[in-house]
Amino acid sequence: xxxxxxxxxxxxxxxxxxxxxxxxxxxxxxxxxxxxxxxxxxxxxxxxxxxxxxxxxxxxxxxxxxxxxxxxxxxxxxxxxxxxxxxxxxxxxxxxxxxxxxxxxxxxxxxxxxxxxxxxxxxxxxxxxxxxxxxxxxxxxxxxxxxxxxxxxxxxxxxxxxxxxxxxxxxxxxxxxxxxxxxxxxxxxxxxxxxxxxxxxxxxxxxxxxxxxxxxxxxxxxxxxxxxxxxxxxxxxxxxxxxxxxxxxxxxxx
Amino acid sequence: xxxxxxxxxxxxxxxxxxxxxxxxxxxxxxxxxxxxxxxxxxxxxxxxxxxxxxxxxxxxxxxxxxxxxxxxxxxxxxxxxxxxxxxxxxxxxxxxxxxxxxxxxxxxxxxxxxxxxxxxxxxxxxxxxxxxxxxxxxxxxxxxxxxxxxxxxxxxxxxxxxxxxxxxxxxxxxxxxxxxxxxxxxxxxxxxxxxxxxxxxxxxxxxxxxxxxxxxxx
Amino acid sequence: xxxxxxxxxxxxxxxxxxxxxxxxxxxxxxxxxxxxxxxxxxxxxxxxxxxxxxxxxxxxxxxxxxxxxxxxxxxxxxxxxxxxxxxxxxxxxxxxxxxxxxxxxxxxxxxxxxxxxxxxxxxxxxxxxxxxxxxxxxxxxxxxxxxxxxxxxxxxxxxxxxxxxxxxxxxxxxxxxxxxxxxxxxxxxxxxxxxxxxxxxxxxxxxxxxxxxxxxxxxxxxxxxxxxxxxxxxxxxxxxxxxxxxxxxxxxxxxxxxxxxxxxxxxxxxxxxxxxxxxxxxxxxxxxxxxxxxxxxxxxxxxxxxxxx
Numbered sequence: 001x002x003x004x005x006x007x008x009x010x011x012x013x014x015x016x017x018x019x020x021x022x023x024x025x026x027x028x029x030x031x032x033x034x035x036x037x038x039x040x041x042x043x044x045x046x047x048x049x050x051x052x053x054x055x056x057x058x059x060x061x062x063x064x065x066x067x068x069x070x071x072x073x074x075x076x077x078x079x080x081x082x083x084x085x086x087x088x089x090x091x092x093x094x095x096x097x098x099x100x101x102x103x104x105x106x107x108x109x110x111x112x113x114x115x116x117x118x119x120x121x122x123x124x125x126x127x128x129x130x131x132x133x134x135x136x137x138x139x140x141x142x143x144x145x146x147x148x149x150x151x152x153x154x155x156x157x158x159x160x161x162x163x164x165x166x167x168x169x170x171x172x173x174x175x176x177x178x179x180x181x182x183x184x185x186x187x188x189x190x191x192x193x194x195x196x197x198x199x200x201x202x203x204x205x206x207x208x209x210x211x212x213x214x215x216x217x218x219x220x221x222x223x224x225x226x227x228x229x230x231x232x233x234x235x236x237x238x239x240x241x242x243x244x245x246x247x248x249x250x251x252x253x254x
Numbered sequence: 255x256x257x258x259x260x261x262x263x264x265x266x267x268x269x270x271x272x273x274x275x276x277x278x279x280x281x282x283x284x285x286x287x288x289x290x291x292x293x294x295x296x297x298x299x300x301x302x303x304x305x306x307x308x309x310x311x312x313x314x315x316x317x318x319x320x321x322x323x324x325x326x327x328x329x330x331x332x333x334x335x336x337x338x339x340x341x342x343x344x345x346x347x348x349x350x351x352x353x354x355x356x357x358x359x360x361x362x363x364x365x366x367x368x369x370x371x372x373x374x375x376x377x378x379x380x381x382x383x384x385x386x387x388x389x390x391x392x393x394x395x396x397x398x399x400x401x402x403x404x405x406x407x408x409x410x411x412x413x414x415x416x417x418x419x420x421x422x423x424x425x426x427x428x429x430x431x432x433x434x435x436x437x438x439x440x441x442x443x444x445x446x447x448x449x450x451x452x453x454x455x456x457x458x459x460x461x462x463x464x465x466x467x468x469x470x471x472x
Numbered sequence: 473x474x475x476x477x478x479x480x481x482x483x484x485x486x487x488x489x490x491x492x493x494x495x496x497x498x499x500x501x502x503x504x505x506x507x508x509x510x511x512x513x514x515x516x517x518x519x520x521x522x523x524x525x526x527x528x529x530x531x532x533x534x535x536x537x538x539x540x541x542x543x544x545x546x547x548x549x550x551x552x553x554x555x556x557x558x559x560x561x562x563x564x565x566x567x568x569x570x571x572x573x574x575x576x577x578x579x580x581x582x583x584x585x586x587x588x589x590x591x592x593x594x595x596x597x598x599x600x601x602x603x604x605x606x607x608x609x610x611x612x613x614x615x616x617x618x619x620x621x622x623x624x625x626x627x628x629x630x631x632x633x634x635x636x637x638x639x640x641x642x643x644x645x646x647x648x649x650x651x652x653x654x655x656x657x658x659x660x661x662x663x664x665x666x667x668x669x670x671x672x673x674x675x676x677x678x679x680x681x682x683x684x685x686x687x688x689x690x691x692x693x694x695x696x697x698x699x700x701x702x703x704x705x706x707x708x709x710x711x712x713x714x715x716x717x718x719x720x721x722x723x724x725x726x727x728x729x730x731x732x733x734x735x736x737x738x739x740x741x742x743x744x745x746x747x748x749x750x751x752x753x754x755x756x757x758x759x760x761x762x763x764x765x766x767x768x769x770x771x772x773x774x775x776x777x778x779x780x781x
Contacts, residue, residue, distance in 0.1 A: 029393075036401055039412055043407075045271060045273055184267040188271035190266055193266060
């Protein structure tokens with residue numbers, strides 16, 4: 001566990017070194033949410049987002065999107081660590097491969113939660129909630145972020161070419177976010193898009209956040225969304241950890 | 255292709271959500287401009303990466319004039335956006351329908367000038383701010399440009415102060431000119447004027463900034 | 473002890489290391505020489521379990537790197553050819569990270585960092601971000617990691633690249649004291665003077681293969697060409713060549729520029745030099761200048777690989 005602690009500490013430390021820029025960026029994201037959703041609210045179909053306003057709906061979904069970007073982008077950090085040779089250095093240390101990826105995943109999740117804090121505050125202001133709900137939703141988001149870190153790291157290490165890495169990231173992030181209920185409800189989507197949306201972990205993360213704050217009629221079984229998020233996080237983390245160890249050590253001769 | 259896929263999902267879903275006539279077509283054109291923005295504006299990352307990796311020093315050691323390097327940089331960023339939007343244009347045609355000849359020329363002009371404006375703006379940011387401030391600055395500007403514009407919503411949905419800002423926004427101008435080209439609304443000379451003015455302003459800023467940076471390194 | 477047994481690494485169609493077999497004894501400084509692309513860094517990467525061998529084995533104190541890499545890594549430390557520093561962290565934080573990762577006791581960590589940075593004249597730079605350092609300073613910080621860690625096996629890949637003369641000497645002294653403390657040191661280098669000064673034994677790699685192995689002295693002595701005498705002659709060069717070639721100990725004579733300068737490869741130069749001078753004088757030739765050189769590691773490398781460094 002010492003290895004996990006050392007790797008995690010580095011991620012946290014470097015995160016806070018850039019806090020000014022991150023803080024500024026967060027304010028910008030909050031403004032983005034408020035402006036876009038506020039304006040569109042006036043034109044949204046009545047009843048499309050259940051018993052909440054589109055602004056509330058969007059604020060909670062933006063929280064998930066923000067967590068997605070921040071945690072998935074730990075993969076970009078790992079990619080640059082590899083390109084710069086720092087990953088080789090980490091791998092030469094008396095720290096196991098599993099400790100490296102667990103440390104980075106926890107570091108990435110922490111960074112994601114901290115990055116999304118201003119949006120969290122905004123959501124807490126806009127959406128009626130309790131302290132217990134806030135804790136519940138934080139826990140869900142943290143677990144979701146863990147899974148995304150695993151996914152991001154796996155994606156980053158799967159390709160060596162920078163252009164391909166960017167394309168893969170663009171694919172995963174754009175398509176996953178746009179074919180989910182993060183920013184618009186499933187009832188607004190055409191049937192063909194709904195199929196993919198129901199297989200998308202971002203959908204369940206978004207719906208679970210809404211279900212722990214404001215009951216959404218779209219969640220048939222309130223705990224169902226959370227269960228999917230937990231399964232996704234477990235599978236993505238284990239897969240990421242296994243692939244990481246395999247790719248770096250024990251893989252076939254190139 | 256991935257951007258187009260994401261954009262398609264977005265447009266089709268918001269189109270089913272928002273009670274604005276022809277919102278789907280409206281948004282598709284807005285997403286075209288967003289595509290130009292992503293490519294041309296983010297050209298600044300190419301420039302700052304080059305500087306960080308020492309490649310700029312290599313360019314400066316070549317038998318090329320500083321002026322040539324600078325102008326080449328600005329035009330290269332614009333060209334990237336233009337090439338990228340060609341694919342988006344095909345997508346928009348598939349979604350909206352073929353524009354007329356005059357409409358096509360209007361769209362092409364709008365694309366070229368918008369790309370130039372955005373790549374110049376990106377280069378101006380890359381050359382006037384410290385590396386660690388580039389991301390926050392570009393985010394802030396991006397928010398102002400994107401959300402105080404008609405990319406995602408028509409002026410009729412905006413409060414009055416926002417409409418005023420959007421009217422002078424280069425992304426609004428580019429998007430509205432392209433919508434006019436597709437026959438979704440009337441052409442406005444004001445939009446063209448806005449693009450040209452911003453193009454000149456950012457062009458001068460970017461050329462000055464990059465040229466100065468090259469000579470400071472020398 | 474470190475044992476490499478028929479170690480091979482293939483990248484796609486490129487054989488980077490081919491059937492490398494050698495042993496490194498405890499508490500010795502073992503030099504790995506070879507030009508760029510010889511396979512030195514690849515070999516070290518496999519030793520550190522960063523790369524997986526295509527075939528063959530590496531054992532550190534009888535522990536197989538492939539089956540127990542974590543155990544092996546707890547015994548070694550490596551200073552990379554290209555410094556692997558987090559550019560966002562300060563010099564001091566980078567070293568603290570390394571100390572923590574290597575589980576150095578807290579009470580020793582700060583003290584060792586201060587001592588090593590002071591020794592390398594970097595204490596005043598400890599709060600500078602690693603990304604802002606010059607190439608030489610980054611290299612010193614990279615080496616400092618091992619000086620702080622003091623691992624049982626210390627691996628240095630070009631430890632004095634980019635360093636000024638004073639810093640080179642300091643790093644060398646520190647490497648020597650690591651050995652005195654009982655560490656085994658593997659030193660990959662392109663610099664002959666460094667290899668000669670520090671290595672108890674060395675191996676020369678060429679195109680992924682082991683060309684030769686031994687102590688610097690035995691490798692030089694084993695050269696068939698022997699010692700070198702460079703002599704500036706007053707008189708006819710051809711006459712000199714004719715008579716000198718008759719001396720049995722002379723192995724080869726190469727005319728050099730300027731004219732009248734000869735390089736003579738001969739066994740035991742100091743003993744045979746009077747014979748050469750006497751032969752020349754006897755035949756009416758003048759000796760204007762004489763230089764006697766022992767073969768260098770460069771000559772060793774040239775002989776075994778057909779290349780020069």
